[in-house]
Amino acid sequence: MTASPSSLITLRQLPVDQAPWPLLLLADPDGGQVLRYLAQSRVLALEGEERVLGVVVITPREAGVAEITNLAVDESCQGRGLGRRLLLAAIEQSRDAGVQRLTIATGNSSLAQLSLYQRVGFRIVGVEPDYFVRHYPEPIFENGIQCRDQILLALDLQP
Template structure:
């Protein structure tokens, strides 16, 4: 597997981005302002993440997704660790992220990679998404905010 920055002449793998964030409108807004990195295996895109500068010395990991048929192979962890290293190498002091309260596996992964829970944006997914989202049998209502000092 190879992880690299998406070239400016390449199309965004929207189907992967929408796995992590079902709002096409929000995805289209932040991919333009951020940097996309893709994971490839045999010339096929199997994962993606987006880094978005938010404040001086702070970057946010706004989207991370792995093709569903590739789940359970450690690709997500490799992407998260690559994002942390990329942010560090670019001189950022803090990397942040947010995920749904219902993403139990994601919350565990991010904490294993050194992120700490720093807050909750109550009803974020109710306010910003027109359709209810369910994951693991739990309604996704709140955004759990995580952060890591680099």
Template sequence: MDIRQLQKNEALPMGLLLEADPSKELIQEYAANGFCYVAQQQGESIGAYILLPLNTTTIEIKNIAIAASQRGKGYGKKLVEHALSEAARMRYKTVEIGTGNSSLDQLALYQKCGFRVLGIDRDFFIRNYPEPIFENGIQCRDMIRLEFKTETSFI
């Protein structure tokens, strides 16, 4: 799998990004101020993520997605590790990520990659999305915020 940063003139891999965030408008908004990376295998785009600077020391993985047909193969972990490496290369000290309370697999993955729970934004998904989101039979209501300190990593 090859991972590369998209150039500003390249189209966003919207199909992939919509796998992680159902709002095209929100994706376009944060992508305009961030860095989008795409993962390709044999010429096919199979994953993507966006890094969004929050301030001079903190950057957020705002969206991370793997094509449904490619899940369960370790590509998500590789994307997270790549994002952490890019953040460290860009000299950010903290990487944040948020996911839904119903995103059980993602919560496990992020913690396995070294993220720690930072806080909970209660009713985030109720406030920001017009349609209810369900995952794993659970309504996605709250945003679980996690952080990773790059200066304590081995990247």
């Protein structure tokens, strides 16, 4: 049995001006925040079914450090391992680019994301209390929990 072309999922770097805004806003509902990092970032997308299924954005920070500033999978495609695939691609491309440390931040209420990040090797390195209360105009709720605190995680890429 062979896979039909529509069932194939490919990873591709997108020009920033082709970034899939509906997905970016799924991960970060504040478009202003997204605009602040998008221009200097690398955008990787998983494409299949004739559309973008998921996206990860990698933003350079200080020397040797990059941050995954956005990671989102279309809601209809969640639970298929696409987020993990995007995360692993970001790790591999960052390592190949000589990045020594990759960071990612998420909310205290993002339980599935926290689990995924730790399963691929990220470690919690800090908490910024009330980050989402201070930086977002509307309260955010996930899993019945108010998203208040930012959880900071990091993965060392070089031995």
